Amino acid sequence: MFFHIKELQYDAAPERPDPVYAKKLQEILGGHYGEMTVAMQYLFQGLNSRADKKYRDLLLDTATEELAHVEMLVTMIARLLDDAPVDVQEEAAKDPLVEAALGGRNPQHVIVSGLGALPADSAGNFWSGSYVGASGNLLADFRDNLTKESHGRLQAVRLYELSDDSGVKDMLSFLIARDTMHQNQWIAAISEIEQRECDLVVPATFPRSLEKQEVSYDFYNFSRGEESKKGRWANGPSMDGKGLFNYVASPPAYGPKPFLFPAPLPVHDTIPMVHPKPSKI
């Protein structure tokens, strides 16, 4: 159950309206790596959690904070849309340069939402539930969370560079700091799980003996040139401490040429002229 407190977690007041920037800012509200995604991702991970209570609480505490970030961004976007020319009679809209500049706004900010934020990204694509990663395996999920916070802070920083509005920058400096915490937090949680499971590989509970172990540490060079040979991934013990990285300059094909039997007639696929003998039999 949730409870709403009317105050914002942090102020969300621009110096001046800027409908073109409002469109850009949508990215960290309703984009793949935006606040709607992390709010919903942590919510689904937490509510679905079948693991220790402390992880459930960690996830739901953070989900709840992300809802407050959604609130801040909606508020900021709504204010960036204040006073935007919405009427062709207005003086501003008659200036060809203003009119040209307004080409950079999302027309739905006027026509659809009436000067409100949208559940969409900076290109206008609607937010999708497919962005949510929630698998029940916490190491996979915490890595997903770290990824989303990494892209999230990167995008907030890029938006910071694109603005010279002190109010916008102030709010972003708060969100960027929180992303610093959240990256640290998920790294800490990842580290705790990796130690507990004595493995770096997800899922740790699958017996290694069941995988084709002879290829578990091979790096395959699938291109001309060997620049990829120079990295840590091609040399020395594997990161999980269970093997040695092995650079394979010319990776073999372990399998045969595939052959598919003709389809039965009622499927009406094209039937081959000659039924070749399958090479694998």
Next chain:
Amino acid sequence: MFFHIKELQYDAAPERPDPVYAKKLQEILGGHYGEMTVAMQYLFQGLNSRADKKYRDLLLDTATEELAHVEMLVTMIARLLDDAPVDVQEEAAKDPLVEAALGGRNPQHVIVSGLGALPADSAGNFWSGSYVGASGNLLADFRDNLTKESHGRLQAVRLYELSDDSGVKDMLSFLIARDTMHQNQWIAAISEIEQRECDLVVPATFPRSLEKQEVSYDFYNFSRGEESKKGRWANGPSMDGKGLFNYVASPPAYGPKPFLFPAPLPVHDTIPMVHPKPSKI
């Protein structure tokens, strides 16, 4: 430029057809964390790369391998669809139990693809370019890659448990082993970048002085109960070594109650009865 070798990287031959399992296997071909995603993600990351050549090569070598995994999965799914009842006249299809079991297949495997694999997931959703994470910042991108390989191996393992076909299990044991390598590989690459940038936080190039540093290591307890206090994320030095985790039992609201000005008339939003004085001024 690419070149195609007709042999499969590893064999993809089931013991027997199983159209219901074919539907499930679509997840690691065309799902959020499937082989189409990693192939396209590494391809876009690699081709867009403005960083060191060795990373570009690493990405494109791996992208090229993932295309071979797409090939193996398409082949396996096509073979799992062999001999499936596609005609209501067939004896098999007249058995009510067989008919009931066929309810579990994806009807598009007959009607749309004519016994071929689809660019879709196990629930039938088509693959989307929105699954691709490629930001130009390699630490964000490598974390994204590790995440996708973590979910990917987890899903392959779950599919391994759901099958008793030795051919399917053999192919999955190869893909699972490659996912072991790819998790190790991205951990190695992440580690290399983190050391080089002397930071764990993405992007490392944004001056910390510009973020609201007083909240950069606070953990906010946004719920009743303090189970979340027990983790590494709430105690001791932060993972990036630049602060101390600080557990805040009752997080404050730093901002005021938001107030939005009424919309101009030509927007035709609802106008408030009374224009309240904005609280923030």
Next chain:
Amino acid sequence: MFFHIKELQYDAAPERPDPVYAKKLQEILGGHYGEMTVAMQYLFQGLNSRADKKYRDLLLDTATEELAHVEMLVTMIARLLDDAPVDVQEEAAKDPLVEAALGGRNPQHVIVSGLGALPADSAGNFWSGSYVGASGNLLADFRDNLTKESHGRLQAVRLYELSDDSGVKDMLSFLIARDTMHQNQWIAAISEIEQRECDLVVPATFPRSLEKQEVSYDFYNFSRGEESKKGRWANGPSMDGKGLFNYVASPPAYGPKPFLFPAPLPVHDTIPMVHPKPSKI
């Protein structure tokens, strides 16, 4: 800002697992008219609101309750997935009838979410931000809310009929009752706005003189047969009290045949053999 209380608003405990029903129940969690939609719709309407404070509070109070419904449904779905056969070795899964019945579950409930709820509907489509209606005009928005609660209660009732699990039915009886309240609530709010604006037509602030008033109350019979003549919409004063419904048995075409000029050459559209004289000039 939000705060999380760990107790559920209402209990969400089925008598027994039922993975096939879990798939169906997804509809009112992640479908077009599900709890994710109403939570996000009321949240965006409330946070974007430029009207009276009491409406903003009404919207955010209800949004906050809907988050609790999301929580209940996720919990119920996760429990319906308990003990589901996830391993082909299990006795249950070897029974062909059980296996057939499992064809009715969403394979992503095992492969993707690891026995957790998904942000998706009962056919497996991911939730989309396009489901959210939030226009800034409260009469339009409250009607949208009433619509969503009407479909929502209807779907919950259909799911009630499809279950004989007393735990599921108990939880649904609570959600159905809340939908009774929410339909009543939005009808009350609609009524208040309609009275205040002295009009039933959205938006009330657009001068009627600017619309083509001679067709504002015509009912056009665009088909053979006149069954549609018998309703209230074709007889008597219009509902807004500003006109008379007028049944037009043979609706005229007010416009000419359209003619489009050939495209300029650089567009490379097909060019007509003869440039016909436009009929409208």
Next chain:
Amino acid sequence: MFFHIKELQYDAAPERPDPVYAKKLQEILGGHYGEMTVAMQYLFQGLNSRADKKYRDLLLDTATEELAHVEMLVTMIARLLDDAPVDVQEEAAKDPLVEAALGGRNPQHVIVSGLGALPADSAGNFWSGSYVGASGNLLADFRDNLTKESHGRLQAVRLYELSDDSGVKDMLSFLIARDTMHQNQWIAAISEIEQRECDLVVPATFPRSLEKQEVSYDFYNFSRGEESKKGRWANGPSMDGKGLFNYVASPPAYGPKPFLFPAPLPVHDTIPMVHPKPSKI
């Protein structure tokens, strides 16, 4: 079966081309609340209808009219795209201000459709079948129709304010008038059904005794502050006449803290360190 009459229902001729406005006008053609939506929504409702013939006819008459509105909008958009610079050699396109202004057009209007309208909204999102509401319950469906006409007229009005082209405004004045009728029409049909079913709550056919009636008229205040107490929804008899609105200042949690059992091993979820006793047993 349908029949096409070549004349337009109303003229659709702008004074002058305007490709930027063409992009905006797409909203009421291919957006969530556009003419494609209402045409398809009424078509599916009508063709699926299992209720009285007069409602079926009402729905199909209106669906058929909406197809004529699709036709008008496609025509208008195509004409707004006439003469748009499509060649970098043109004088107009060499003017930096013209070029800047063209940033506001949808590039697909040239590259994809060759100066034709698209089945998409003003942000470029393609129309989706998920916009269609058609449930078989006419009260739910008519409310959905009223909602779509309310948003539809609101958007048409906003587009009217954004234009100073007399031809565009003339066509919009016709569409706005028809939306006046259609709002009136659905209000009339809603009223008829509500009277016939002696209830305002959808579906009326579900016995109230089966819902948790003690919460059917409670308003829950899920936030600090009680502005929401002032409305009709919190005071007096409920709108359906079957209860009394009851404002609950501090809504209780009726349910316990949820607990989920650990997942079986083959799912490879994270296993908790300690199996806590479930609190609910």
Next chain:
Amino acid sequence: MFFHIKELQYDAAPERPDPVYAKKLQEILGGHYGEMTVAMQYLFQGLNSRADKKYRDLLLDTATEELAHVEMLVTMIARLLDDAPVDVQEEAAKDPLVEAALGGRNPQHVIVSGLGALPADSAGNFWSGSYVGASGNLLADFRDNLTKESHGRLQAVRLYELSDDSGVKDMLSFLIARDTMHQNQWIAAISEIEQRECDLVVPATFPRSLEKQEVSYDFYNFSRGEESKKGRWANGPSMDGKGLFNYVASPPAYGPKPFLFPAPLPVHDTIPMVHPKPSKI
């Protein structure tokens, strides 16, 4: 403008309900190549048409017929859903085999549409405007139409094979016959345009001198093995009569290795350790 005739173009009455088949039949209603697609594709092509009147009329006549096919399919699907178990109390639904078989239906046929057809395909994906091909170039568009009718008839035939209901087969035999006509019709129209434009290549209006003509008829063998050498595409005069097919066993790379400059700092991409000299300069 359109007009609706209440009679069906052809009868759409199954012998008996079959909710599992209803799900399959959705493919040719709301799938990529279904009747909604061709109706909307021909409608947009026709209404956007800037070419000869006879093509416009051809397109709109056919679009109008396809609307009648939508009507037939909706009716058939609704009838296939008659009497389906929708209540867990029903005897039928208590039979485990019936229950298992019902796993093959689309749950939205009960929960969402109340026994009505959906604007979706056989896997439950909603219809999308992105399926529509309408470019303004009639040769491209007529080829698109032929493609859609080819897939459409193929799918209808597959569905015919999957049914033993004489009513379903009767309706499909009509739709299949119409697809025979429509394939013939578009082939005729394609042939007419090709002759008129004296070219087979779209667009015919682009001067061949501007394309890199030395590669205009090369077939590139991008794989080991030369099975592809045996076809008409690798031998003799090109189909457009303007060149000779040329089989290139080892296709060259005409371009250099690409090099991308590092991103400017405010983008916060990863910066390479060493700025390599670009190879292309």
Next chain:
Amino acid sequence: MFFHIKELQYDAAPERPDPVYAKKLQEILGGHYGEMTVAMQYLFQGLNSRADKKYRDLLLDTATEELAHVEMLVTMIARLLDDAPVDVQEEAAKDPLVEAALGGRNPQHVIVSGLGALPADSAGNFWSGSYVGASGNLLADFRDNLTKESHGRLQAVRLYELSDDSGVKDMLSFLIARDTMHQNQWIAAISEIEQRECDLVVPATFPRSLEKQEVSYDFYNFSRGEESKKGRWANGPSMDGKGLFNYVASPPAYGPKPFLFPAPLPVHDTIPMVHPKPSKI
């Protein structure tokens, strides 16, 4: 299995950056008819192929070439994004005209991809697996391929007209030439299959006796006016040589008015007042 060669198939170097054109160029990378579509379409067709080896090889050779086109377009787009203003402090960005012009770029090119190409079209819609046509019937599939190459070349030509950058035009002249080949190639392959199957109608393997042959060559005039009578489709022998085109000026309704039975009560559809006798019984 695939192998990567680092050289580009053809050079992809613009004269100068142009972020607005970069957005437009996305269409032929990630749009419905872009290079991602043809690469994936030919890959799925080829890998799923159950027909002659030469067709499989043809498909996979071409798929492999299209991957090289993806590579060229990503490279070109990345270079068009070089030096774009990404910082509000830059001189260029302070020029209102530059700022206005930048409204025409896709903000995700900075915020999301960090100056890299996106798997999306020119309006920002992400690429979708639903674009792929692969049916197992080669005549349907080759027609689909010809269609995609026809739209593809048309779009490349339109983009050629929209550019005056010699580097862009040079690369496009190569892609346009390859599309000339690919159109020729698929026409050749279509011709080969049509001759072999002695039919033009897909699928050729369905007995004509099973379709409703009396309507197989009728052209139905579903509109007022008979412009559509003038074409090849309405006169003379049908293209498949098996019938005569027949123009039907007033197409009949072969079916009755449809009637749907009321839904059973547990569906809670609206119940008609009177149960009319179905007209068809």
